[in-house]
Amino acid sequence: MKILTTVKKVVDVELTMRVEDGAIVEDGMQYVINAWDESAVEASVQLKENNGAETTLVSVGGGDNTDMIRRCYAMGIENGIHIEDPALDKADSSIYARVLQMVYEKGDYDLVITGKQAQDTDSGQTGIILAEYLGLPCVSNVVAIEVLDGQHIKVSRSGDAGTEIVEMELPALITVDVSINEPRLPQMRGIMMAKKKKIEVMDLAALGVSADDISAAAPRSEIVEYMASKTRKGGQKFEGEPADITAQVVDLLANEAKVL
Amino acid sequence: MSKVLVVADIKQGDLKSSTSELLSKAKAIGAERAVVAIGGNIESLSSDLANAGSDTQYIANDPGLELFSAGPYTTCVVDAARQFDADMIWFGFSESGKAVAPRVAAQLDAACATEITDVILEGGHIEVVRPAITNKVIQRVKINTDKLVAVVRAGAFEAVEEITGTENVVELSPPESDLKAVIKELVSDASGEIDLADADIVVSVGRGAKDQAGIDLVKDLANDLSAGFGSSRAMVDGGFMAHNKQVGQTGKIVAPTLYIAIGISGAIQHLAGMNGSKVILAVNKDPEAPIFNVADYGIVGDLFEVVPILREEIKKLS
Ligand SMILES: Cc1cc2nc3c(=O)[nH]c(=O)nc-3n(C[C@H](O)[C@H](O)[C@H](O)COP(=O)(O)OP(=O)(O)OC[C@H]3O[C@@H](n4cnc5c(N)ncnc54)[C@H](O)[C@@H]3O)c2cc1C
Ligand SMILES: Nc1ncnc2c1ncn2[C@@H]1O[C@H](COP(=O)(O)O)[C@@H](O)[C@H]1O
Numbered sequence: 001m002k003i004l005t006t007v008k009k010v011v012d013v014e015l016t017m018r019v020e021d022g023a024i025v026e027d028g029m030q031y032v033i034n035a036w037d038e039s040a041v042e043a044s045v046q047l048k049e050n051n052g053a054e055t056t057l058v059s060v061g062g063g064d065n066t067d068m069i070r071r072c073y074a075m076g077i078e079n080g081i082h083i084e085d086p087a088l089d090k091a092d093s094s095i096y097a098r099v100l101q102m103v104y105e106k107g108d109y110d111l112v113i114t115g116k117q118a119q120d121t122d123s124g125q126t127g128i129i130l131a132e133y134l135g136l137p138c139v140s141n142v143v144a145i146e147v148l149d150g151q152h153i154k155v156s157r158s159g160d161a162g163t164e165i166v167e168m169e170l171p172a173l174i175t176v177d178v179s180i181n182e183p184r185l186p187q188m189r190g191i192m193m194a195k196k197k198k199i200e201v202m203d204l205a206a207l208g209v210s211a212d213d214i215s216a217a218a219p220r221s222e223i224v225e226y227m228a229s230k231t232r233k234g235g236q237k238f239e240g241e242p243a244d245i246t247a248q249v250v251d252l253l254a255n256e257a258k259v260l
Numbered sequence: 261m262s263k264v265l266v267v268a269d270i271k272q273g274d275l276k277s278s279t280s281e282l283l284s285k286a287k288a289i290g291a292e293r294a295v296v297a298i299g300g301n302i303e304s305l306s307s308d309l310a311n312a313g314s315d316t317q318y319i320a321n322d323p324g325l326e327l328f329s330a331g332p333y334t335t336c337v338v339d340a341a342r343q344f345d346a347d348m349i350w351f352g353f354s355e356s357g358k359a360v361a362p363r364v365a366a367q368l369d370a371a372c373a374t375e376i377t378d379v380i381l382e383g384g385h386i387e388v389v390r391p392a393i394t395n396k397v398i399q400r401v402k403i404n405t406d407k408l409v410a411v412v413r414a415g416a417f418e419a420v421e422e423i424t425g426t427e428n429v430v431e432l433s434p435p436e437s438d439l440k441a442v443i444k445e446l447v448s449d450a451s452g453e454i455d456l457a458d459a460d461i462v463v464s465v466g467r468g469a470k471d472q473a474g475i476d477l478v479k480d481l482a483n484d485l486s487a488g489f490g491s492s493r494a495m496v497d498g499g500f501m502a503h504n505k506q507v508g509q510t511g512k513i514v515a516p517t518l519y520i521a522i523g524i525s526g527a528i529q530h531l532a533g534m535n536g537s538k539v540i541l542a543v544n545k546d547p548e549a550p551i552f553n554v555a556d557y558g559i560v561g562d563l564f565e566v567v568p569i570l571r572e573e574i575k576k577l578s
Contacts, residue, residue, distance in 0.1 A: 013528065016357060017396040036510075076461060093362075093372065116510065122392045125362035125372050132366035137305040137440035138330065140359045143503060154444075158503035159328055160271065160355045162448030166329075169440040177510055179497060218404065220371035225400040232535055235556035239547060242565045249541065249557050250573035257539045257556065259461075260485075260577060 001053040001170075004109040005044045006100055007037040007072060009062035010120040020076070021187060022225040033068045036115025040176050042183040043145060044113055045076035051147045053111075058103045060096050061088050063071040066199060073194035074186030085203040087211035090219050093121070097129040098214035102207050104134055110255065111153070116141055124175075137167040139166050140175040261292055262381065265318075265346035267337055268297040268309060269354055275308045276421060277458055278352030278412070282437040283313030285417040286315075289381055291348070292426065294318060296340035296432075298333055300326025306429050312477035316344060322434035327446055328356050331438030336365040339432050341368060347407050348379070348386070353414040353513055354457070355504075361411045370407035375513075394509055395532040414457060415515025415536045456507070459488030461518045462534070464507050467494035468523020468544065468563055475500055478522045479565050484571055490514065492524045508533035523563045526551025543567070 011017075011024075012032045018025040024134075044055045056079040057072050059065050071079040083099055091099075104112060112134075114127030118142075133139030144156040148167070155174055157164045168174075186194070204211060211217060236252070238245035255260040264286035269276040279295065286293045295314035297305055302321050309317040318340035325332060333376035337360060341349050349364060351357030358374060365372035377398075378389040386403040388410060454464060463482035469475050475495065482489040491501035493508060505512055509532040524530060526549055528543070534540070535554055542555035545562050551559040559566055 013396065017393060071556065082447050092393070093277055094366075097366075120393055122390075122394065122509070123374050124358055125365070125374060128359065128362035129366045129372070129412060132363050137438065138363075139441055140330070141355055148342070157449075158355065160504065161328075162327065162446050162502065162504055164443055165445040165447065167442045167444055172440070179493070179503065179506075179510070220405045221373060221401050221403050224402045227398040227400065229395055231397050232540075232554040234558070235559035236551045237547070237552050237560060239560040242559075242561045243569055245539040245559055245561070246566055246569040247573050249559055250570065250577070252557060253518070253539070253541065254577055257518075258363075259539045 001047065001051065001110045002108060002158070003044045003047060003053050003054065003055050003111045003113060004039050004104060005037070005057045005077065005106045006112070006114040007041065007057045007059045007068065008034045008115070008118050009059065009065055009068050010034045010118055013043065015117050019226050022227070024226050030061070034115055034118045035073065035178055036117055036119070036176065038183045039178050039180050040076055040079055040113040040115050042181045043176055046181065047145065047147065048076060056081065056107065058083070058100060060099050061091065069199050070194040071186055073197050074190035075184055076190070078195070080199045082199055083207060084201060084202045085211070087204060087216045090222060091216065092219040092221050093123060093126040093129055094220050095214055095216055096126050097133055100126070100130050101133045101208070102209050103168060106207070112136070112172045114175045115172065116175045116177045127173060127175040137168050137172045138174070139168060142174045142176045143179050145174070145180070168176050261290060262348060263344060263346045264348045264350060265294055265341050265344050266293065266295045266314065267349065267351045267357065268295050269352040269357070270297060270299050270302060270305070271455060272320040273301060274367070275305055275312060276352065279309070280312040280412070280419040280423065281570050282350045282352060282412055283425070284420045284423050285379070286350070287313060287420070289379065294340070294344045295553055296320070298325055298336045300324070306427055310425040310427040312425065314425040316428045316430060318343065318430045318432055320432040320434065323435060325330040327443045329438055329441070329443050330356070330359045330363060331441060332435040333360050334367065335435035336432055337364050338367050342429065349356035349409045351411045353412060357411050361409050361418040365409040368407055368409065369405065370409045371403045371405045372409045373401055373403070374411040375413045376410045377413050379410070394422050394528045395535065396528070404497055414513040422497060454486065454488045456490050456505070456512045456514055459514070459516055461485050461520070462490050462507070462514050462516045463487045463520045463522065464490040464524060464534070465501070465522050466491065466492040466524030467497055467498070469495070472500060474523070474564065477564065481520070481567055481571050488514070488516070488522070521551050521555070522567065524551055525549050526554065
């Protein structure tokens with residue numbers, strides 16, 4: 001089985017975000033692998049270990065992605081492709097999906113694993129749109145994968161009313177939730193080996209596509225402004241004898257907030 | 261005049277409140293309103309769908325649509341969108357909506373925006389507002405296409421009481437089933453429980469409850485209040501709670517009148533799922549727990565001591 005995993009470099013969400021003049025202040029920002037993609041990488045490596053697979057990752061944009069890709073190599077990914085092109089500066093999900101489509105079509109993949117969502121966009125659509133572009137069966141929000149045979153996998157998806165069990169014919173695309181696994185920490189030996197591995201960096205021309213082919217200059221949506229989010233303020237905090245403070249709070253909920 | 265198609269949110273045969281909330285917003289922006297309803301046994305819903313505020317109801321009612329499957333559901337929504345000539349297609353916040361919206365957008369060459377909290381019609385184009393980066397910032401997004409497919413964040417729009425519609429049913433032909441992604445089974449352990457998305461009060465349990473006994477203690481509180489019973493990710497990953505009970509960024513977004521967080525630290529990913537709640541009560545033994553930074557009322561204490569007292573005091577109210 002050949003697996004293609006998509007990986008995006010995103011801002012570290014644990015940091016404080018400052019917004020000035022409609023933009024996020026880049027100063028002091030740090031960038032990390034998207035948490036959902038780290039789970040996609042772990043899922044790919046587990047499939048490789050348990051069922052035998054060749055694993056390739058692809059990342060689009062992000063500038064220098066060397067550290068992130070090396071980290072994925074150290075986790076067990078074998079090949080890395082990085083597409084970087086100034087024409088992608090305004091890319092939205094649909095444009096990223098077009099670039100990923102081109103990468104997929106150059107390989108001979110049986111399974112695409114993307115993250116459920118990227119932590120910078122919180123959008124959750126690129127993988128699903130990619131499946132549409134590729135005409136592949138797609139299940140999103142996957143929390144477990146089982147290989148049935150060379151042509152079929154069985155996945156569990158966390159749905160509205162419970163866990164949906166879906167059988168898929170390969171080639172297929174799944175988007176995974178962070179709950180699917182606990183990504184491993186790279187070990188020293190893997191880290192050393194990763195340093196020697198090559199990363200295939202390409203621009204759009206090398207990929208064999210023009211900016212016009214993928215409407216790179218005409219995104220379907222564009223962020224025109226960032227604003228600081230409304231922060232909630234903490235209210236009254238009670239410490240002391242449990243019986244007293246609990247009674248007091250219930251009284252406030254009933255008579256001040258009027259929610260009981 | 262713009263034309264908004266709302267995708268009805270139906271669970272266990274009932275129409276959920278998000279449908280009338282979205283139709284109310286469509287009315288507020290002066291749009292023509294239709295709704296598309298998809299399911300296995302929903303023939304009786306057409307008057308409810310009209311009463312929720314729509315003037316046309318596209319209904320796909322077929323035994324093959326009983327269980328959710330993204331492919332066939334997409335076909336139905338695209339069919340209705342084409343027949344109605346919709347320029348906006350809105351989904352309420354649900355896992356099925358999040359799975360179908362991007363597909364519909366790809367098929368209609370439309371832009372797709374998820375978790376939106378507002379729609380603005382501005383000088384001939386559409387703009388949406390949405391949180392991003394785990395709720396740390398808000399984005400204003402300009403839509404460059406004529407058509408927009410959107411998933412609306414829970415609690416973003418309010419239903420107006422006096423909204424009405426007219427019954428005008430258009431039956432959709434059943435779509436072909438997706439033979440390459442076949443749903444085999446729905447493993448549900450939530451039947452009969454109060455739906456988190458609809459609950460007026462939500463009680464959630466976190467790692468502080470430790471184990472099943474702790475969870476049962478907090479669940480009793482939820483039952484006393486007829487509240488939805490949710491959880492932090494820690495208790496889902498620990499195998500104690502079902503996936504669809506998880507509140508947060510990668511779980512359910514809830515915006516109840518009262519949210520009660522018991523033994524939950526208040527990680528940003530959890531807050532992203534509940535900080536739209538009207539009033540928040542937190543119980544945590546650590547006075548420095550970040551949940552207190554968003555809670556309107558905070559009780560610093562051991563939940564094993566506090567929860568039984570909380571139940572007693574609440575019982576006294578009735
Ligand atoms: C990409 C991503 C997505 C995520 N999505 C979600 C999500 O959707 N939802 C979610 O919840 N999390 C999510 N998380 C995980 C999140 O970061 C936290 O790890 C998680 O919310 C912690 O759960 P918790 O508060 O129950 O546990 P902890 O952080 O361990 O907190 C337990 C709390 O209980 C208190 N406590 C302990 N004992 C007692 C006692 N006897 N009485 C009272 N209080 C006590 C402690 O003081 C502590 O504050 C996500 C993480 C990532 C990286
Ligand atoms: N620029 C990109 N490069 C590689 N993968 C991406 C990129 N953008 C999105 N993806 C993948 O698509 C998923 C969903 O992204 P989003 O739709 O932005 O939430 C991510 O988890 C990634 O796996």
